[in-house]
Amino acid sequence: TAADLGRFAAFLMAGDERVLAPATVAEMRVPAAPAAEDDPDGGYGLGLQLLRRDGRTLIGHTGSLPGFVACLWIGVEDGLAGIALANATSGPSPSAVAADLVRIVAEAEPRFPEPWRPLPAAAVDRDLLELTGPWYWGTYAYGLRIVADGGVVLEPLRGPGRRARFRALPEGGWVGLNGYYAGETLRVVRRPDGRVSHLNLGSFVFTREPYEPGDAVPGGVDPEGWRGL
Incomplete structure (x- = not known):
């Protein structure tokens, strides 16, 4: 039912420790294979379809049998899900309908950002805190910051660039969860x-x-150091 799919959508957004941890569900949303040539905006994570539409990435799945079609698309960053069910075999695409529902609500009722709250002092690892701040790839400035789950975010300090969130690994270091560095180890x-x-x-x-x-x-580095032109 639509209500069942709504509950499933909430789970795929936030996870549930009784079933799968949020970090594991987040990994399911990471592209597991490159997009096909005939479908550059589509793809797959782990058991989830991925769709790039209207400037946002949607996750979920389509479903069909003769006489029945369905689609669930979730915009995780918007906190929204679009569900389309129809007793049909052909006609308007439920995928397009569900994606349009996410777009319409996101544009008409944008999500309020969560209020900023400082991390408790006891939750901050001092060694990790020393790693925060600016880092340079050549002359491109990036910033490393801590997020609430013990992970980190590496992002450009200005202008466009490669931004990624990383999950802490038990053996040390972090693994990329999204963007260009998805699956890479920091x-x-x-x-x-x-x-x-x-x-x-x-x-x-x-x-x-x-x-x-x-x-x-x-x-290597020039003995005279880096110099701007």
């Missing part, structure tokens, strides 16, 4: 004396200063 590389040298993200090296002398910058 780890801290330390010097022999234990001080942080740089961040390694799938062979991308981030240093505290642009082309910081003495760090492992691919291609």
Whole structure:
């Protein structure tokens, strides 16, 4: 029923520790294979269909049998789900109807952002806190910040660029959950004396200063250091 699919949509957005942890459900939403040539806006996660439409990524699934068609699309960032059920075999696409429902409500009643709340002091790892702040890939400035579940976000400090959220791994480091770095491992590389040298993200090296002398910058560093033109 529509009510059943509504409850399922809520689960696919937030997870439920009695079934699957939120982090596991989030992994299900990550693209598991590239989009097909004949369907560049579609794809699959783990058991979930993915659709890029109207500037947003939708997750869910379609379903059909002769005489019955259905679709559930969820806009996680908007906190919305569109459900379409029909006793039909052909006709208007339930996929388009469900996607339109998400778009219409998102545009007419945009979601209020959650109020900012500081993390409890006891929940912040001091070693992790020292990693926050600016990092440089070449001369491109990025910022690393902590999120509430112990993960981190790496994002450009200005302008467009590759932004990704990372989930902490039990053995150390983090794994990318979305964007260009989905599935890539972010780890801290330390010097022999234990001080942080740089961040390694799938062979991308981030240093505290642009082309910081003495760090492992691919291609090496000019002895005179980095200089703007």
